[in-house]
Amino acid sequence: MAAVAGDTLVSLMSDNHDAPLDANVFIESAEYARLMRGMAPQDGGSAAPVVSAFNSSI
Amino acid sequence: MPFRQFVLKVHSRCDLACDHCYVYEHADQSWRARPKVIAADTVALAGDRIAEHARQHQLREVRVVLHGGEPLLAGARKLGEIAGALRAAIEPDCSLDLRIHTNAVRLNAEFCEVFAAERIKVGVSLDGDQAANDLHRLFATGRSSYRQVIAAIELLRTDRYRDIYAGLLCTIDVRSDPVAVYRALAALDPPDIDFLLPHATWDAPPPAGISTRARAPYADWLAAVYDAWAADGKPVSIRMFDSIAATTLGGVSRTESLGLAASDLAVIETDGEIEQADSIKVAYDGAPATGLNIATHPLDAAAAHPAIQARQHGLAGLSAVCRRCPVVTSCGGGLYAHRYKADTGFDNPSVFCSDLEKIITHVRSGLRPATGPAARPRTALRLSGEQFDALAAGYGDTASVGQLVNGQRSRQRTLLALLREQADADHDRAFNAGWELAAQVEQRQAAALARVLAHPYVRAWAEKCLRAATAPDRPRGALAGQGAGLPAEAAHLAAIAAAAAIRAGMRADIDVPVTDGYLYLPTLGRLRVGPESTATLTAADGGFEVRAHSGKWHVQPGEAGPDPDWEQVRELRSGQFTVLLEDTDQYRDCHEWPAAPRLSEREAGDWQDQFAVAWPLIERSFPGYLPGLTAGLSAVMPLANDVPGREISAAARQAFGAVGAALPADGSDLALLLLHEFQHGKLYAVLDLFDLCDPADSRLYYAPWREDPRPLEALLQGTYAHLAVTDFWRVRRHELPGAVALAAAERFARWRMLTAEAVEALAGSGALTPSGTRFVDGMRATVEPWLGEPVPGAAAAAARRWAAERLAAWRDREEPERR
Numbered sequence: 001m002a003a004v005a006g007d008t009l010v011s012l013m014s015d016n017h018d019a020p021l022d023a024n025v026f027i028e029s030a031e032y033a034r035l036m037r038g039m040a041p042q043d044g045g046s047a048a049p050v051v052s053a054f055n056s057s058i
Numbered sequence: 059m060p061f062r063q064f065v066l067k068v069h070s071r072c073d074l075a076c077d078h079c080y081v082y083e084h085a086d087q088s089w090r091a092r093p094k095v096i097a098a099d100t101v102a103l104a105g106d107r108i109a110e111h112a113r114q115h116q117l118r119e120v121r122v123v124l125h126g127g128e129p130l131l132a133g134a135r136k137l138g139e140i141a142g143a144l145r146a147a148i149e150p151d152c153s154l155d156l157r158i159h160t161n162a163v164r165l166n167a168e169f170c171e172v173f174a175a176e177r178i179k180v181g182v183s184l185d186g187d188q189a190a191n192d193l194h195r196l197f198a199t200g201r202s203s204y205r206q207v208i209a210a211i212e213l214l215r216t217d218r219y220r221d222i223y224a225g226l227l228c229t230i231d232v233r234s235d236p237v238a239v240y241r242a243l244a245a246l247d248p249p250d251i252d253f254l255l256p257h258a259t260w261d262a263p264p265p266a267g268i269s270t271r272a273r274a275p276y277a278d279w280l281a282a283v284y285d286a287w288a289a290d291g292k293p294v295s296i297r298m299f300d301s302i303a304a305t306t307l308g309g310v311s312r313t314e315s316l317g318l319a320a321s322d323l324a325v326i327e328t329d330g331e332i333e334q335a336d337s338i339k340v341a342y343d344g345a346p347a348t349g350l351n352i353a354t355h356p357l358d359a360a361a362a363h364p365a366i367q368a369r370q371h372g373l374a375g376l377s378a379v380c381r382r383c384p385v386v387t388s389c390g391g392g393l394y395a396h397r398y399k400a401d402t403g404f405d406n407p408s409v410f411c412s413d414l415e416k417i418i419t420h421v422r423s424g425l426r427p428a429t430g431p432a433a434r435p436r437t438a439l440r441l442s443g444e445q446f447d448a449l450a451a452g453y454g455d456t457a458s459v460g461q462l463v464n465g466q467r468s469r470q471r472t473l474l475a476l477l478r479e480q481a482d483a484d485h486d487r488a489f490n491a492g493w494e495l496a497a498q499v500e501q502r503q504a505a506a507l508a509r510v511l512a513h514p515y516v517r518a519w520a521e522k523c524l525r526a527a528t529a530p531d532r533p534r535g536a537l538a539g540q541g542a543g544l545p546a547e548a549a550h551l552a553a554i555a556a557a558a559a560i561r562a563g564m565r566a567d568i569d570v571p572v573t574d575g576y577l578y579l580p581t582l583g584r585l586r587v588g589p590e591s592t593a594t595l596t597a598a599d600g601g602f603e604v605r606a607h608s609g610k611w612h613v614q615p616g617e618a619g620p621d622p623d624w625e626q627v628r629e630l631r632s633g634q635f636t637v638l639l640e641d642t643d644q645y646r647d648c649h650e651w652p653a654a655p656r657l658s659e660r661e662a663g664d665w666q667d668q669f670a671v672a673w674p675l676i677e678r679s680f681p682g683y684l685p686g687l688t689a690g691l692s693a694v695m696p697l698a699n700d701v702p703g704r705e706i707s708a709a710a711r712q713a714f715g716a717v718g719a720a721l722p723a724d725g726s727d728l729a730l731l732l733l734h735e736f737q738h739g740k741l742y743a744v745l746d747l748f749d750l751c752d753p754a755d756s757r758l759y760y761a762p763w764r765e766d767p768r769p770l771e772a773l774l775q776g777t778y779a780h781l782a783v784t785d786f787w788r789v790r791r792h793e794l795p796g797a798v799a800l801a802a803a804e805r806f807a808r809w810r811m812l813t814a815e816a817v818e819a820l821a822g823s824g825a826l827t828p829s830g831t832r833f834v835d836g837m838r839a840t841v842e843p844w845l846g847e848p849v850p851g852a853a854a855a856a857a858r859r860w861a862a863e864r865l866a867a868w869r870d871r872e873e874p875e876r877r
Contacts, residue, residue: 007443009829011747012306015439016475017467021497021507025475033304035472036528037753038746039521039712 059370059756060115061357063323064122065336066104068096068140070328072128074161075198078229078256095132096328101140103352104326105147111357112152120148124158124178125325125336130165134172141176157181157224161195163203165210170219179224182211184246186228186239193231211246225250225295232266232275236282244287250295252313253280255392257340260399260409269412277416284421302421305388315393316414318386318754320370324360326352332360334369341398368404369394372754374824379407381824385418387749439465439747446829450836452682452781454740459686462743463512466714469746470511473520477551480527482543488569488592489544492551495568499558506562510554513580514693514716515645521712522645523548546571550578550644557582559597560615566597570604577604578644582615583626628662630694632673638693639665640716646695649708649718654696664721665696671725672732679789680733683782687736690715690743694732707731709738711745730786737779750774750830759819760872762812762864767872770825774834777816781840784809788844803849807857810844817841 012034016025027035070092072079112120122144124137132140141156148154158173162182173180185191188204195203214223226248228239243251255276258264266275284299292299301311311317314335325333325346330353333346348363360366373381376391383389391397392408399406408414441449445458454462481489500507510516526545549571557579559566570577572590579585585604587593593606601614613624620626627643629636639662640646647653657665677684692715697706699720705727707719717735722728744750751771758767761776768776787806794802817838820826826834849857 009441009443009446009748011439011441011465012749013439013465013468013747014472015437015464015468016471017439017464019468019471021471021474021493021500025471027472027476032476035469035476036524039525 059320059322059361060111060117061322061324061361062117062120064104064108064120065125065323065325066096066101066122066140066144067092067126067325067327068101068124068129068137069127069131070094071131072126072161073131073163073197074128074195074203076161076194076196078194078231093328095136096140098139098143100328100330100352101143102147103330105144107326107352107357108144109148109151111361112148114358117152119153119155121155121157122148123181124156126160128161128163129158130160130163130169134168137169137178138172138176141172141178145176155179159183159227161203162207162210165213167213170213170222173222174219177222179222180214181224181227182207182214183227183229184208184211184243185231186234187242190231190234190239190242193234194229208246211248215247223249225252227252227254229254229256230276230279231256232279236279237286240283240286244290244294248294250297252297253283255315255396255410255413257337257393258396258409259341260397260406262340263409268409269416271412274413274416276410276413277420280413280417281420284417298417299421302388302418305390306418306422311388311390316388317390318372318752319390320372320754320756321366321394324357324366332357334365335394337393337395338398340395341404342400345395345398370754370756372756372825373752373827374755374757377405377407379411382828383407383415384828385415385422387827388418388422389414439468441747446832447836449740449744450833451840452737452778452785452837454686456685456689459689459740462714462740462747463690465743465747466517467508467512470517470520473517473524474511474551476524477520477527477544477548480524480543481548486544486548488549488552488571491568492549492553492555495555495559495566496551498566499555499562499564502564503562507555507558509561510558510581512692512715513643514695514710514713515640515643515648516554516580517714518645518648518710518712519547519550519554523550553578554580556595556597556602560600560602563600564597565599566595568595568597569593570595572606573644576644578642580643581627581638583624584642584644585611585613585621586623586625587611625656628657630666630669632670632677635673635688637669637691640693640695643695646713646716648710648713649695649697650710651697651699651706651708651718651720653718654698654720657696661696661721665694668721668725668728669694672728675726675729676732679793680729680785682785683733683736686740687732690739691717691732691736693717694719696721705731707735709735709742711742714739714743726790730783733782733786734779737782738775741775741778744833745771748829749827750833752825752827755823755825757823757825759823760865760868761816762861762868765868765871767868770820770823773816774820774830777813777820778837780809780813780816781837784813784841784844788847791849800850800853803853804856804860806844807849807854808860810841810847811857812861814838814841814845 012031014027019025071094108120145154156177157179159181184207185195191204192202197203213219226243228243230253256264287296297313301313301316305311305317311319314321323335325336327333330351332348332350332352338346348360350360368375380386380391392410392414394404396408396410397404397406441461445461448454448458478493496507523545552568553570556568556570560582569592572587572593575586575588576584577587577593587604587606588608590606590608593604596603604611611621611623613621615626625642628639630639641654641657695716695718697718697720699706705722709717717732719731722731751774755770758769759773761768761773763776784806787802787809791799791802791806817834820834
């Protein structure tokens with residue numbers, strides 16, 4: 001989900017792209033949970049695959 | 059989907075006469091016909107059915123809550139026998155989290171001893187301080203239950219029973235003082251507090267009335283609690299507020315009354331009847347019934363019951379009003395029972411709709427990251443509407459893809475910070491040394507470190523380490539074998555830092571791990587050093603020296619006549635544009651097909667020959683994709699291909715910027731593969747920023763480019779990629795000669811039709827988030843005009859035939875099972 005401010009979409013992800021390596025990067029527990037969910041295999045086969053693949057047969 | 063939680067009714071009567079009780083005081087009166095106490099045979103059967111269900115669905119854990127009525131009326135000995143029978147039946151197949159929920163009026167040391175022995179956690183209903191509690195929680199004589207309940211909770215707080223104290227459950231009455239209620243509950247030091255809205259429907263409104271935008275008394279009451287709780291430093295977990303915070307940031311709700319997660323709960327009554335959640339009793343007499351009984355039906359039959367499945371459709375299962383609501387991912391339409399209205403059933407927003415919207419907005423406005431003295435203020439990543447729409451259309455300019463790159467850098471920094479949190483000062487020395495050197499490189503030449511950290515497979519490494527470091531069943535040090543906080547592979551940070559130092563031209567000494575005989579330097583290459591575990595690397599002036607027991611090497615990357623043990627990462631070049639031909643990285647083997655081994659010079663030359671055709675073709679014929687590719691594509695990773703003539707390629711979510719591919723037939727095919735796979739890369743990066751699909755949607759969809767039915771997000775991925783495939787053939791049919799042009803036209807006709815159909819399947823799923831709807835609208839705006847472009851009749855007919863045959867084959871495979 002995304003919050004919408006004006007016509008800007010605000011991500012769930014903190015913007016740390018220019019944070020120095022030693023900066024204290026804090027992450028809320030819920031953002032952490034989303035990060036872990038995004039990379040963990042999920043039960044039931046309903047999650048989006050981590051890998052997409054294309055066999056073009058062209 | 060399977061059940062994971064079971065409410066087992068062990069006694070159907072109660073010793074209190076609370077006037078807000080959903081069992082006795084609301085529409086459903088089925089309790090009157092039930093046995094008072096569950097029979098031993100019924101308990102045994104319940105255990106067997108749950109075990110059977112756990113086996114069939116390979117569940118690792120189930121939760122059973124002993125409930126009533128008032129379960130303590132069954133007596134301590136009986137409850138101990140029930141627990142024993144359940145554990146005996148279920149625990150051979152999966153672990154059992156056993157709980158009891160009670161009014162605690164009778165809870166004494168005898169009960170607590172049984173619960174401690176049987177590992178039964180105890181939840182207690184208490185509505186706050188005495189004034190609040192006495193509004194409803196009274197004996198039939200009108201006498202207060204408060205003092206007895208407090209005495210029981212004090213017993214649970216003692217050291218002997220503290221471990222079985224699960225929490226307090228409070229039903230809200232807005233006449234009570236919210237802060238006094240919260241403070242009274244918090245003073246009892248519970249592990250968890252649950253605030254419940256009183257059960258109500260549109261036909262039986264809440265005691266304080268149906269809320270409106272102007273008047274939302276339950277939200278105001280909860281907001282006062284939230285403010286006091288936040289001011290106190292959130293000293294205790296409050297499930298409602300924690301769930302709003304979690305769902306706001308994409309996590310999962312901890313309560314079935316909020317969020318989009320599918321219901322996984324079944325109730326087993328004292329007579330073995332399988333029912334839906336108790337709260338539905340508020341709707342109408344018989345509302346929770348399924349007509350099923352554990353004596354005659356497995357739990358799978360209940361799982362397949364339409365009323366149960368109706369609560370498992372996430373966003374798609376909500377009313378139209380809810381689906382459009384900005385707080386829907388947190389609210390989830392509220393508790394299912396609260397949506398009921400006689401004429402429209404459950405297809406309504408909650409009767410507490412305005413209350414829920416207001417309290418969710420209030421909690422969201424109070425969400426701030428944890429901060430410390432040196433903390434960076436949290437800012438969120440953003441995409442302008444224009445950037446988002448440009449990506450949705452299938453393209454994306456330099457700025458929009460640049461913002462996706464920033465998202466990947468942010469994620470990388472966060473992953474590193476999380477790994478560092480887990481690192482142990484004594485036992486993760488290689489990781490810590492790597493960290494120290496990386497920080498030094500950053501101070502001297504930040505771009506050199508950024509270059510290495512942005513390498514696609516650095517994220518693959520970081521995620522692998524974090525998964526291992528946070529695995530729930532991982533004993534400390536088990537992976538490293540030496541008591542470390544991180545898995546052994548975390549030492550790769552030393553190699554990352556070394557590569558950055560080399561790129562920065564710095565002098566540095568560091569021990570770097572050796573794996574399978576190679577020392578790996580991301581973005582640079584690998585050095586064959588033989589059977590070592592570590593080697594010492596000294597970087598200086600853009601080169602490096604490696605010393606190990608097995609020898610000594612000096613490498614100057616890029617220099618002619620390199621050491622034969624050094625395998626440098628080569629580049630593919632077209633004009634000024636280069637990407638890595640990545641066939642050395644230790645973590646590159648994360649695509650669907652296995653990575654190819656190190657290429658020979660001739661094989662690398664073949665790749666270069668094709669790239670020299672592919673890239674100019676993209677520049678000339680597909681300029682809409684060029685800015686994004688230029689900003690984001692950084693590596694082509696050769697895949698192994700053991701089937702001659704088969705063309706394969708793959709993107710990986712944890713390796714943004716890399717396209718995996720086996721060498722295709724020619725440069726034109728390589729251009730198509732690059733366009734196709736980078737679409738996946740862009741969309742993965744968008745999905746790292748925003749949820750486009752309802753994560754609770756568990757349905758599978760027809761995807762014409764696959765043999766197997768696909769989850770919604772996978773269908774979105776395939777459709778987005780096929781926008782570019784369609785565009786490729788749309789353009790190429792005009793560029794290719796003769797019969798090949800006709801084949802290209804057929805492919806254009808085929809993919810535009812199927813991509814447009816897939817767009818409509820996505821749009822019609824009812825399971826897109828608002829951002830997802832906007833994204834799919836953008837895709838539609840691209841493909842729709844293509845449907846009107848003329849193609850030769852033979853090409854159109856061939857495309858229709860291909861699509862029909864594909865669909866028929868799919869139906870043959872899938873529909874017998876689906877029926």
